[in-house]
Amino acid sequence: MYIAKGRLSIACVCMVLGFMLAIQFRTTQDIKASMPLQRIEVLTERLQRLESENHDLQAELQDLKAKAETDTAGELNKDMMMLSGTTPLEGPGIILTIDDSSKKSNQGTEDINLYLVHDEDLLKVVNELRAAGAEALSLNGQRLTANSEIRCAGPTVSVNNVRSAPPFEIRAIGNVKDLENAINMRGGVADTLKVWGINLQVQKAEKIWVPAYKNAVRYKYAVQSDQQEEVK
Amino acid sequence: MILALAGLTVGIVLGFVFPWSIPVAYSKLFSIALLASLDSVFGGIRAAIEGYFDDKVFISGFFSNALLAAFLVYVGDHLGIDLYYVALLALGLRIFNNLGRIRQYLLKKH
Numbered sequence: 001m002y003i004a005k006g007r008l009s010i011a012c013v014c015m016v017l018g019f020m021l022a023i024q025f026r027t028t029q030d031i032k033a034s035m036p037l038q039r040i041e042v043l044t045e046r047l048q049r050l051e052s053e054n055h056d057l058q059a060e061l062q063d064l065k066a067k068a069e070t071d072t073a074g075e076l077n078k079d080m081m082m083l084s085g086t087t088p089l090e091g092p093g094i095i096l097t098i099d100d101s102s103k104k105s106n107q108g109t110e111d112i113n114l115y116l117v118h119d120e121d122l123l124k125v126v127n128e129l130r131a132a133g134a135e136a137l138s139l140n141g142q143r144l145t146a147n148s149e150i151r152c153a154g155p156t157v158s159v160n161n162v163r164s165a166p167p168f169e170i171r172a173i174g175n176v177k178d179l180e181n182a183i184n185m186r187g188g189v190a191d192t193l194k195v196w197g198i199n200l201q202v203q204k205a206e207k208i209w210v211p212a213y214k215n216a217v218r219y220k221y222a223v224q225s226d227q228q229e230e231v232k
Numbered sequence: 233m234i235l236a237l238a239g240l241t242v243g244i245v246l247g248f249v250f251p252w253s254i255p256v257a258y259s260k261l262f263s264i265a266l267l268a269s270l271d272s273v274f275g276g277i278r279a280a281i282e283g284y285f286d287d288k289v290f291i292s293g294f295f296s297n298a299l300l301a302a303f304l305v306y307v308g309d310h311l312g313i314d315l316y317y318v319a320l321l322a323l324g325l326r327i328f329n330n331l332g333r334i335r336q337y338l339l340k341k342h
Binding site: 007008009010011012013014015016017018019020021022023024025026027028030031 | 235236237238239240241242243244245246247248250253254256259262263265266269270272273276287290291294
């Protein structure tokens with residue numbers, strides 16, 4: 001080769017080139033490594049913000065509750081709160097557990113749907129409990145209010161727009177004996193469901209707890225009316 | 233040749249030891265400067281092989297090419313013309329050209 005002239009200069013240039021190569025390599029590595037880190041930072045910040053927001057709202061809720069209790073129309077207010085389902089309640093009652101049938105259906109000859117718990121079954125049970133004087137009801141942790149729905153939502157059942165799957169747990173506060181009899185009545189709901197092998201268990205308790213309705217209560221269309229009787 | 237390789241090794245080691253790296257905003261400019269430098273080095277090797285190597289031309293070419301490439305990309309960024317790809321293509325072509333010449337020469341020689 002003819003590289004006789006300026007060997008040292010070439011070495012210098014090569015050194016600079018090597019330096020640049022190494023720096024570029026490291027920079028690329030850094031960029032690759034820092035991308036997920038940025039994402040983590042963003043998420044952490046968001047989490048912190050939401051947590052503090054949650055904390056503020058909790059404090060506000062406590063404040064409002066305290067204010068509501070010291071209100072002048074205390075007694076009426078309390079009744080209203082209990083009726084509307086915005087406070088958790090406790091008292092004697094029963095806990096019903098309803099689950100899909102464990103029986104094997106003879107495929108082809110019978111409808112498999114008969115062996116599953118449906119929204120209609122739950123509605124019947126709830127209706128029976130209400131007729132027996134249940135004062136507060138909840139289904140899988142969702143308080144049943146005057147506006148609550150029990151509706152089929154695919155393989156699940158939607159209550160207060162929250163979906164849940166079997167087993168269903170219905171809690172009812174009221175006269176324990178009345179409630180139990182209403183369910184276990186001959187030819188009643190329990191009998192009908194047991195034909196299909198649907199598991200229905202009644203558990204009595206001295207003290208059961210029913211959660212509060214958690215969603216906001218807002219009336220968008222209905223307004224109060226002064227009219228006491230319907231005028232035709 | 234040994235001196236050149238030694239220089240390259242020392243440079244790489246220095247680069248890894250060096251505490252700071254290029255900010256993300258300038259990494260584009262730096263990478264194009266690096267490509268221009270690579271091109272100059274291959275050009276230099278070719279010149280040496282073909283017998284018209286001049287160290288002044290080589291060194292000035294090395295630095296001015298790198299700076300010019302980076303500057304062009306920088307200006308392009310500000311004018312809204314993506315000269316990055318243009319420089320990339322031109323330099324890449326030149327590198328392959330030079331490599332081809334070097335290969336041809338080595339094959340003819342042996």
